[in-house]
Amino acid sequence: MLADEGLLINVRTFPPPASAGRRGSSEPQKRKGRKQVKALKRKLQWPEEGVPRKQKSCLSSPQAKKRAMNPSRGIKGAGPPKLPPKKSLTEEKVSNASSSRPLVKTSSLFRNNPEIPDLQRTAVEQVQERVFTSDSFDQLGLHPHLVSTITSVLGVSSMTSVQKQTIPMIIQGKDALVRSQTGSGKTLAYGIPLVQSLQGVEPKIKRSDGPYAVILVPTRELALQSFQTIQKLLKPFTWIVPGVLMGGEKKKSEKARLRKGINILIATPGRLVDHIKSTQCIHFHRVRWLILDEADRILDQGFEKAVAAILNAVNTDSEQRQNVLLSATLTDGVVRLADISLHDPVCISIVEELGASRAPKASVEIVGATPASKESDGFAVPEQLQQHVTVVPSKLRLVTLATFILEKCKFEKCNKMIVFFSSCEQVEFHHRLFCKVLTEGPEVGDSEPPFFPSSPVKFQRLHGDMKQEERTTIFQDFLQSKAGVLLCTDVAARGLDLPQVTWIVQYNPPASLAEYIHRIGRTARIGSRGNSLLILAPSEAEYVSLLASHKINVSEMKMETILSCLMKDNRFVGSRGGNKIQQDGEDPSEIPQAKEAQQGSLESHSDDPVLTKSKFGTIH
Numbered sequence: 355m356l357a358d359e360g361l362l363i364n365v366r367t368f369p370p371p372a373s374a375g376r377r378g379s380s381e382p383q384k385r386k387g388r389k390q391v392k393a394l395k396r397k398l399q400w401p402e403e404g405v406p407r408k409q410k411s412c413l414s415s416p417q418a419k420k421r422a423m424n425p426s427r428g429i430k431g432a433g434p435p436k437l438p439p440k441k442s443l444t445e446e447k448v449s450n451a452s453s454s455r456p457l458v459k460t461s462s463l464f465r466n467n468p469e470i471p472d473l474q475r476t477a478v479e480q481v482q483e484r485v486f487t488s489d490s491f492d493q494l495g496l497h498p499h500l501v502s503t504i505t506s507v508l509g510v511s512s513m514t515s516v517q518k519q520t521i522p523m524i525i526q527g528k529d530a531l532v533r534s535q536t537g538s539g540k541t542l543a544y545g546i547p548l549v550q551s552l553q554g555v556e557p558k559i560k561r562s563d564g565p566y567a568v569i570l571v572p573t574r575e576l577a578l579q580s581f582q583t584i585q586k587l588l589k590p591f592t593w594i595v596p597g598v599l600m601g602g603e604k605k606k607s608e609k610a611r612l613r614k615g616i617n618i619l620i621a622t623p624g625r626l627v628d629h630i631k632s633t634q635c636i637h638f639h640r641v642r643w644l645i646l647d648e649a650d651r652i653l654d655q656g657f658e659k660a661v662a663a664i665l666n667a668v669n670t671d672s673e674q675r676q677n678v679l680l681s682a683t684l685t686d687g688v689v690r691l692a693d694i695s696l697h698d699p700v701c702i703s704i705v706e707e708l709g710a711s712r713a714p715k716a717s718v719e720i721v722g723a724t725p726a727s728k729e730s731d732g733f734a735v736p737e738q739l740q741q742h743v744t745v746v747p748s749k750l751r752l753v754t755l756a757t758f759i760l761e762k763c764k765f766e767k768c769n770k771m772i773v774f775f776s777s778c779e780q781v782e783f784h785h786r787l788f789c790k791v792l793t794e795g796p797e798v799g800d801s802e803p804p805f806f807p808s809s810p811v812k813f814q815r816l817h818g819d820m821k822q823e824e825r826t827t828i829f830q831d832f833l834q835s836k837a838g839v840l841l842c843t844d845v846a847a848r849g850l851d852l853p854q855v856t857w858i859v860q861y862n863p864p865a866s867l868a869e870y871i872h873r874i875g876r877t878a879r880i881g882s883r884g885n886s887l888l889i890l891a892p893s894e895a896e897y898v899s900l901l902a903s904h905k906i907n908v909s910e911m912k913m914e915t916i917l918s919c920l921m922k923d924n925r926f927v928g929s930r931g932g933n934k935i936q937q938d939g940e941d942p943s944e945i946p947q948a949k950e951a952q953q954g955s956l957e958s959h960s961d962d963p964v965l966t967k968s969k970f971g972t973i974h
Contacts, residue, residue, distance in 0.1 A: 467747040470892055471895045474899060479905060485539075487512060491504055491513060491546075494525070496550050499590035502590075503587060507589060508583075510539075514539040516540060517543045524544060524676070525551070528676070529698065530677075530700045531699045532544075532678065532702045532703075533680075533703040534682065535682055537879030538880075539880065541851075542583070544647070549584070549594070552567065552618070553591045561614065561616075564616070564639065565616055565619040566642050567641065567642065568641055568668065569619065569645045570621060570646045571621075571652075572623075572652045572657070577598050577621065577622055580647065580849075581596055584620065595617050595618070597611050597616030599621035599625045600621065600622045600625050601624055602822025605632075609629075612633060623664060626664055627660045627663050630667050637671060639671050643677075644665075644668060644678075647680050648681055653685070653691065654685075665694070677697070679691065679695070679696065682733075683733065683871060735871065735906065736879070739874060740886070741874065743887070744889055744912065745891070745913065746889055750913065751891070756956060759771065760920075763811045763838075764810075769857060770835070771838075771855070771858075771859060772842060772855055772858050772876055773840070773859045773860075774862070775861050775862060777843065778819045780862075781815050781816075784861075811838070812838040814841070815841045816828055816842040816843075817845055840852075847873045847876070855879075857877065857886070859886075859889070860873055860887070863890060867906075870901070920951075
């Protein structure tokens with residue numbers, strides 16, 4: 355009865371076992387006595403409510419009969435029904451919590467967020483470049499077959515400003531340092547005079563002669579793109595053979611191509627240095643051209659030693675040649691590189707102030723020593739580019755990005771978007787997550803008409819940790835597609851001509867303003883229209899002032915405006931509320947619920963074993 359009443363009895367008051375005081379008692383008997391005391395102590399100290407199930411089942415049958423006959427507990431077949439077992443305090447808390455709130459993993463999404471500061475945007479006269487001119491390629495005295503190829507194969511009828519100023523200077527045989535905005539046609543600015551010069555070489559160039567021109571580019575994708583452009587220009591001049599060397603390809607096949615002969619060699623610096631050290635058949639005896647495209651990016655990626663090794667190898671075999679450096683931005687590294695590689699260069703820079711006159715200022719000057727950096731004057735951006743910025747608290751960054759992609763690529767038609775991240779891990783995480791969540795259609799049995807088009811959003815990824823075959827396939831696929839989303843790192847920020855890209859989103863602000871210019875330069879190319887969005891945290895709001903100091907104008911896009919698009923998606927609002935909002939406008943009381951539902955949908959898919967490795971809460 356004492357155990358049944360839940361009383362605690364001090365075991366020390368019990369007399370010791372009889373065998374404890376006898377002499378000669380064996381040690382096993384002592385241990386047995388201690389075990390019995392401990393067992394009795396555990397049995398007497400447990401109250402009825404806390405007795406484990408195994409202990410309840412072990413109670414003696416007389417005690418069970420007494421409890422069964424106790425009127426307060428109910429008699430079997432008579433009196434009030436037997437009450438269910440009492441729940442523990444922990445079970446009660448769990449059940450109450452599950453019944454009081456929806457099954458959403460996130461909490462306090464809108465609490466304890468820092469205040470969004472007012473952006474201090476000052477109006478500045480933005481530096482821009484008028485892309486096209488009224489001049490045609492016929493005025494340059496080029497080979498008729500080359501002019502016909504430019505018009506028919508490349509579909510270009512008039513020159514851009516940088517081409518008009520650069521091509522005559524390079525044809526004259528002068529070294530050149532060219533700065534022009536992204537998407538202004540710099541590849542043709544050096545490719546056309548290069549082909550014009552090589553097709554007229556006498557005696558005619560043979561494949562076995564080896565390289566006459568070396569073109570260095572920073573990334574593999576740009577190497578492939580430059581190779582394809584040069585290949586099109588060489589269509590009427592079949593005896594001139596281009597080739598490409600880049601990391602990720604088989605060195606054995608590249609050595610075989612070098613043995614057969616390559617006249618225009620396009621390469622990434624690291625792979626070319628590798629061949630210089632290990633391939634005996636490579637030589638530079640006949641090199642007349644050395645071109646560094648996106649020169650600042652080549653140095654940013656740590657290729658400065660590789661470029662120095664290439665310059666030494668080329669100088670050893672060919673002392674007299676023509677050098678050309680091209681970039682959208684001039685950095686101190688490019689200035690140093692121009693110092694050691696260019697001889698009396700022509701510095702070509704075409705900028706235009708957005709003033710009342712809008713007269714282009716084409717700058718062509720002879721620079722004897724170190725070319726002066728002009729970045730303090732501002733960066734040139736495409737004229738048809740609309741730049742936006744939004745300030746979002748950290749907890750709302752992921753749902754804001756997902757909603758923006760939904761709005762532009764599901765609810766609007768034919769949008770092609772590139773989203774830049776700061777690391778390969780971020781690209782992989784968001785690619786897996788968005789492929790699981792944002793490609794889903796409305797739930798089965800939804801009575802409301804679906805707002806999703808028949809074809810879901812197609813997500814692709816591109817970063818430096820991928821295999822080269824996969825990178826090439828994705829690059830070509832996105833190049834030819836009319837819509838979709840490419841999640842990538844800065845590996846796709848330089849020189850790539852991706853047509854029909856309508857939006858550039860920067861999820862993380864770039865480390866330098868030059869990188870910002872190159873990122874947004876993937877849209878609004880060759881006079882087409884484009885848009886960009888920069889997502890900033892409240893602590894990063896001063897980035898807008900930094901852009902303004904370099905004459906870059908951005909307009910603010912409110913976070914609430916972006917997130918209100920969730921009301922178009924029946925998955926995140928109730929059917930009644932969704933119809934009301936779609937007809938009458940935004941309902942402020944419903945938008946937070948839609949945000950929570952979207953965030954919950956994202957987090958519910960984050961249980962994927964691959965996704966959890968990247969620490970969902972810290973990624974975004």
